[in-house]
Amino acid sequence: MNTSGGSEQVTLYEKWRKIYPLSLYGGWQRWRRVVLSILVGIYYIGPWLTVAGEPMFWFNLPERKFVMFGVTYFPQEFVLLSWILMMAAFLLFTATVLAGRVWCGWACPQTVWTLVYFFIEQKVEGERNKRLRLDRGPWNRNRIVRKLIKYFLWAGVAFSISFTFVAYFETPGVLLERIMTLSLSGAEWFWLLFPAGASFLFSGVLREQVCFHMCPYARFQSVMFDKDTLIISYDEERGEPRGHRARRNDPNAPRGGDCVDCKLCVHACPTGIDIRDGLQYQCIACAACIDACNGIMDQLGQERNLIRYSSEHRDRHQAVTWKRPRLFGYAAVLLAICTGFVWVLTHRIPLELDIIRDRARLYREHWDGSVENTYQLHVINREDRDRRYTLRAEADFPFEMKSRKGEVLDVAAGEQIALGVQLVSQGDPDQPANRPVRFVVETVDEPHYRVLEESRFLQPRGDE
Template sequence: MNNKSKIDIVVADATGSLYAKEPKVYPREVDGRFQRLRTAAVFWLLGMFYAFPWISIGGQQLVLFDLPERRFHVFGLTFWPQDFYLLTLLLIIAALSLFFFTALAGRLWCGYACPQTVWTEVFLWMERKIEGDRNARMRLDKAPWTAEKLLRKSAKQFVWIVFALWTGFTFVGFFTPIRELGHEALNGGLGGWESFWIVFYGFATYGNAGFLREQVCKYMCPYARFQSAMFDRDTLVISYDPLRGEPRGHRRRAAERFVPAGESVVAFNPLDATVPDGQQRVLGDCIDCLACVQVCPTGIDIREGLQIECIACAACIDACDAVMDKMEYPRGLIRYTTENSLVGKPQRVLRPRTLIYAGILASVIGAFLWLVSARDAVIIEVLHDRNALFRTIGQGAIENSYNVKLVNKTDADMLLSLRTETDLPLRMIGRPSVTLAPNEVYSLPLTLRAESGTVHGRQPISVTVVDAQGNVLVRGDSHFFAPESP
């Protein structure tokens, strides 16, 4: 186990402290194909978070979790408590996705899509713009307090706090219509709970992305602890190739790495990664520049092997590839690979585990999409009159009264009518119908009558809801009560 993964407990020093202070990590900015992919993910994910509440479809906020009304509006669809089984499927899809992508390529979620990673990238970008690059930030922190240092530190904290509060405001805007929330904020009319959650979520963003950063990934996130259960030797992970890179050593560009035994260093073709006959290895491809360590957001050295602190952001790959290009060495000293591949065994990315995960995931996603498309447009609940099971009217006829609760789950007006489906000789009194506005809840009275002696005891019935074209939308079950047979 490497030193970075050990518990930082040390012998008491002169001050009596039993714990070593965690050193601050100053990740260096890096450019490369994986960093550009991460940047695109940041723009996409934060774009959805900050933009979705402000987009409306037909006057309805694109994404709104309306808890007081018990309605969730998502991309033009309205979900009610009766649709919460879909939430269960979504959670299953999220879990299966995590299993699949982890078994396939390690901690992709952590490196590219985790909120902690995404917001930390934004806070680091703001820090670089105000305090400078890695070396400038390190010098600034070590320098004594001056007017310039106070100005830069204060400016950074101010920008962080404003952005964190805007994040908290946007978060609350997913639960309270954001335009109404903005109007209340501008006029000083925010409610207590709204103010609390704006400050709470803003503080969480400020603390996690501004100060804790890699500590959340290393010590607070449980995923780092149980991810190994989903790994095997064919999982793609970010690894350093020690067979190619060792022994490490500084050298000039295109310096030789192999010489005849006993001879001094002269010349060498850096693109030849094999050891020629009769020669000995002097240096591997790793020039020990520490670029991979300097760009790591969790401050680890990937050359020490796979570590739970690694979030698979691939910053070390981009940094190492840039160095290999300058040294005119082949890329890939640090790369996505498997443990089997590193020891010369065949690499199997597609294997039974990943194929099973992919098949189950595709099936659950298909079931979810089918259930969403096939869900009822109307909710019906048939409630029998609680005051009397039945009543007898003229000539011994029996009547039952019901209260039919209807909910229009669509975003359009609907003309709805009631019909009965039963083999009993029942007659509906009147033709109950109603026009419901989008998302309207309405209680429609219904009376059913049976002539004397035609129905006895407790009998099941169904009430159907039909639209203006006569299409049956939904059915509700209840019972018809009459005196028992003599």
């Protein structure tokens, strides 16, 4: 804002300012580091896990099959992915109503990787004050060397993230070998380097700006909050009027509020906001301000939790209620989706039969009055073991089935076979021109799977 000659200019453009958060140890931050380590560990270990010699997670795009927890899925089962996405969405909604921005502060990849990049920055450039001095000082040898080391280590982290990401699509051993022998194609190099660049930029450089300006979820999740949703809140009644106070002062002497205006909560905040101004959309609920303030309260011999996890009802000294329609609504939908998903998984038949009728010719009439219909059958083995199946047809009229491949079909793991099948029946003008037939494919050995597909048998109309 500029004031000159009585007129006032308000700039609508907010200049980006780098945030130098304090590093905190203990309290909620200890638990955040534990959660972070678990999540990062799962991400890195995932592609290396195997079940009976096969990868536990493998999104094999060239062969169009996806292995999850050792079970192979094929593109025809992509509906399962929509179930998983719906479950994830409603789990997120339920968690948001219950615990506010818990996802943002504790589990979002942007937050998790930002903490990793920040950890490196802090180790290389030092604590907050050192980092500030370094950035405000001249480009001397010390600054150049530290920046180079930091960016080099960041690049290493970015590449490891990218490598692991691609390793979910191409097994890590193969990927490693192809990188070492420089035998990756141009497209593969792109997919190896693009996530690395994105991670470096978003989590290393842009950090909180991604949450402010790029993440849509940050903008709309507040509509899910109710008055009992957990939020990070400053206890204004206790803290105000804020003001400096010597540490040696008698805490019981008449004075202002408990907030000594040390601004540590602001300096600890990775998004650079002052939680004492009230809940803001920039707050990612990381609880760093709680730990910072608790540290000060401990030093002053004051009760902790001047900044704490609270809720609108608690802040107003109103009773917490469990009659929360939003919470129960989301939880009920989540439960229904989970139940449906479990049912779909447990009733999944890893065998598929597709039937395509010969469209060029509806039927063929033979010299002896019989009628022949031709079908193209695709039998898909969606298991990771070879299978033997039997094929038969059922109809409520007499017919003969002919198939060059016979009625016993061997299909390799994850493969499909196509076979032409002819049904021949004596033409009967008294019968409808269009009658149902069923093809049945069954596994020969255990466990026993069976699929049944309906089709039609066509013949000339009686008056033709």
